[in-house]
Amino acid sequence: MSATFTAEPSVAVIGTGAVGGYYGGRLAQHGREVHFLLRSDYAAVCKGGLSVSSPAGDFHLPPDQLRLYTNAAQMPQVDLVLVAIKTTANDFYEPLVSPLLKDNTAIITFQNGLGNEERLADLFGAERIMGCMAYTCINRIAPGKIHHVAHGFNHLGEFANKHPTRADKVAEIFRSSRLPCQVITDLPAGRWEKLAWNIPLNLSVLLDQMVDRILSTEMGVQVFREIAFEVLRIARSLGIALPDSLIDQHLQHAIQMGTYRTSMYVDREKQRPLEVEAIFGEPLRIAESQRISAPYLRTLYMLLKILDHPFKV
Amino acid sequence: MSATFTAEPSVAVIGTGAVGGYYGGRLAQHGREVHFLLRSDYAAVCKGGLSVSSPAGDFHLPPDQLRLYTNAAQMPQVDLVLVAIKTTANDFYEPLVSPLLKDNTAIITFQNGLGNEERLADLFGAERIMGCMAYTCINRIAPGKIHHVAHGFNHLGEFANKHPTRADKVAEIFRSSRLPCQVITDLPAGRWEKLAWNIPLNLSVLLDQMVDRILSTEMGVQVFREIAFEVLRIARSLGIALPDSLIDQHLQHAIQMGTYRTSMYVDREKQRPLEVEAIFGEPLRIAESQRISAPYLRTLYMLLKILDHPFKV
Numbered sequence: 202m203s204a205t206f207t208a209e210p211s212v213a214v215i216g217t218g219a220v221g222g223y224y225g226g227r228l229a230q231h232g233r234e235v236h237f238l239l240r241s242d243y244a245a246v247c248k249g250g251l252s253v254s255s256p257a258g259d260f261h262l263p264p265d266q267l268r269l270y271t272n273a274a275q276m277p278q279v280d281l282v283l284v285a286i287k288t289t290a291n292d293f294y295e296p297l298v299s300p301l302l303k304d305n306t307a308i309i310t311f312q313n314g315l316g317n318e319e320r321l322a323d324l325f326g327a328e329r330i331m332g333c334m335a336y337t338c339i340n341r342i343a344p345g346k347i348h349h350v351a352h353g354f355n356h357l358g359e360f361a362n363k364h365p366t367r368a369d370k371v372a373e374i375f376r377s378s379r380l381p382c383q384v385i386t387d388l389p390a391g392r393w394e395k396l397a398w399n400i401p402l403n404l405s406v407l408l409d410q411m412v413d414r415i416l417s418t419e420m421g422v423q424v425f426r427e428i429a430f431e432v433l434r435i436a437r438s439l440g441i442a443l444p445d446s447l448i449d450q451h452l453q454h455a456i457q458m459g460t461y462r463t464s465m466y467v468d469r470e471k472q473r474p475l476e477v478e479a480i481f482g483e484p485l486r487i488a489e490s491q492r493i494s495a496p497y498l499r500t501l502y503m504l505l506k507i508l509d510h511p512f513k514v
Numbered sequence: 515m516s517a518t519f520t521a522e523p524s525v526a527v528i529g530t531g532a533v534g535g536y537y538g539g540r541l542a543q544h545g546r547e548v549h550f551l552l553r554s555d556y557a558a559v560c561k562g563g564l565s566v567s568s569p570a571g572d573f574h575l576p577p578d579q580l581r582l583y584t585n586a587a588q589m590p591q592v593d594l595v596l597v598a599i600k601t602t603a604n605d606f607y608e609p610l611v612s613p614l615l616k617d618n619t620a621i622i623t624f625q626n627g628l629g630n631e632e633r634l635a636d637l638f639g640a641e642r643i644m645g646c647m648a649y650t651c652i653n654r655i656a657p658g659k660i661h662h663v664a665h666g667f668n669h670l671g672e673f674a675n676k677h678p679t680r681a682d683k684v685a686e687i688f689r690s691s692r693l694p695c696q697v698i699t700d701l702p703a704g705r706w707e708k709l710a711w712n713i714p715l716n717l718s719v720l721l722d723q724m725v726d727r728i729l730s731t732e733m734g735v736q737v738f739r740e741i742a743f744e745v746l747r748i749a750r751s752l753g754i755a756l757p758d759s760l761i762d763q764h765l766q767h768a769i770q771m772g773t774y775r776t777s778m779y780v781d782r783e784k785q786r787p788l789e790v791e792a793i794f795g796e797p798l799r800i801a802e803s804q805r806i807s808a809p810y811l812r813t814l815y816m817l818l819k820i821l822d823h824p825f826k827v
Contacts, residue, residue, distance in 0.1 A: 404817070404820075407817065408720070408820060408821055409722050410820070410821070418820050420816055420819040420823065421820045421823070423816070424816050424820060427816075496809030496810075496812070497809075497813055499809070500810055500813040501813075503733055503737050503740075504717070504720065504721060504737065506731075506733040507717070507721060507723070507728055507733050507734045507737060510730075510733065510734070
C-alpha cells in the first residue's frame, strides 16, 4: 500500500447504483475525494445531484460537489476502487477497472456471490483485492435518489492476506464516514456467511413476494432455515465452520427488513439479468464438486435460470 | 348400475367452473339431462346462459335450456355425478354430493391430484366411484363464458373395478357428446400419469410465467423433464410402470398449449386457495413413505405452501 493511501485515499466507485451510490455518497459526504462512474443515471445526477435518505441521516450532494463520469477511461487513477456493478457485468471488469489502477491501488468488491475476488485477482493481481460483505438494505428509488432502508454492517476482508494493516485502514475510513465496518480475517468464511443470507432471502425473487410476507408464514421460516442450513453444510465441506446460530441471526435480520426488495427482486421486476450464477450457480458447482447434496440450491438455481432467460415471446 | 343409466342417464355437475361448465355443457348440448350446481356464476348464467368457444365447435346454451341450482339439496337424484370442484373444497363432498345419490348413482371425479377417489369412496362407497383424468385446456373467461383452448382427451377408470361395463358406457356417452374418452383399467397408473403432467406444468404457478415461456428456454425443458422423471420414479416404487416416453409425450402436449394458464395459475392470480395438497402434498407424502428421494417435489411443495398461505400483511 502506498503512503498516499493512509493519508487521504482517493476513491473510484464503479457502478453507482444503490450500493455504489450509498457507499460512495457517504465517503463524499465526509470529505473524501470520490469519483463516480455512472451509466443510466448520469444525466439525472449531473442535474440534481445525489440524494440519500437513511436512518443514519439524510444527505444531499449537489452536482458541483460530485465527480461524475460515464467512461472509466476518463477517470483518474485512484487509491481505492469500490466495485459495485452487478456480477452479470463482470465481463467488463477489465475496461472498467484497469484505467483506475496505479501501483498500489486497492480494489474492494462489494458484489454478491462467489468468484468475484478470484476473477479480479486474475486480472489485476491477488494482492490488490479485498472483499466487502455489505449487510445493508439499500434501494435506488429514482435516478440519483437512494433510500437506505435498514442495517448497514460490513465485513471487510483481504483476499490474499498480504497487507497486515490495509483492511484496518479502510475500515477506519468507512467507520469515520458513517459506514460501520468490521475487518474479518477469513474472507471465504465471510462470503459463505453472506451466501447463507442471500440464498434464502432470494426466495422472494422466485416467489415474487416480499420477504416479510414470506417470513410471516411458518413454512416460509422453515424453508429459510432449511436453505440456510444447506448453505452451511456446503461451507463446512470446505472446512469453513460457520455456527448454526448464524441462521437465527440472519433470520432475525431478515424479519427486521420489512418490505425491503432485494436487488435481485428489483432486477426481476425490471426484467434485468439476474445474478443467478454468482449467488446460486457458483455455490452449487462447489456443492457438486464436494459431493454435498444441495436439493434446494439446485432447484432454486434451475428455476431462477428459467426466469433469467431473456424473454423470447 | 341401474338400467336407467344405460338408456339415458341424468347428470349432475358439482362445480360449474371451467371443467364442469365445459363437460356438462357438452353433455347438455347433446341432449342429456344435466343439472348444474353453481356458486358465484349463478346469476350470470341464469341471465345469459352458458357460452363455450372451442376448437371442437362453439355453442351456446340459453338459460331456458339449463337446469341451474345454487344448493345441492334442491337438486334431484341423478344417475351420474360429475365432481368438478377444487380439491381445496373437498371438505364439502358430503353436503354437495349426498343429496344426488340413489342406489346406483355413479360418481366421477374430474379433480386433480391424489386422494379424491379415496375420500369419495369413504363417504359414499367405493363401488360408486370413477376417476376421470381430463387432459383438456379450459379457462372460464367470464361468468358463464368458457374457452376450451386445446386438447381434450380423457382417461376414465373405475376405482374399485366392480363394474365390467359401466366405464365403457360412460365413455360412449362422453364420446357421443364430443368429449373424447378412453377407458383405462388401471386408475392409479392414470393418476400418476396425470401427476407427471400437472406437477411440472405447475412450474408456471411458482414462476408466475406462462408455460410457453418456460418451455421456450432450455432450462425450462430440462426442469420439466427432471420433475416428470421424479414423478415416474415415485410411481415405479408403487409398482406402477409408466414408460419414460410419457415425458416427451407430455412435453409435446405442453408445448402445444401455447399461452394457456393452468387452473392453479389462475388461482394464484386471483389469490384463491391453491390445490397444493392434492397435486403436490399427497404425492410427496407417498414418496417419503416409500423412501424415494424427491427433491423437486419437496421444494415445489414447500414453496407453493408459502404462496398458498393466506395473506397476512
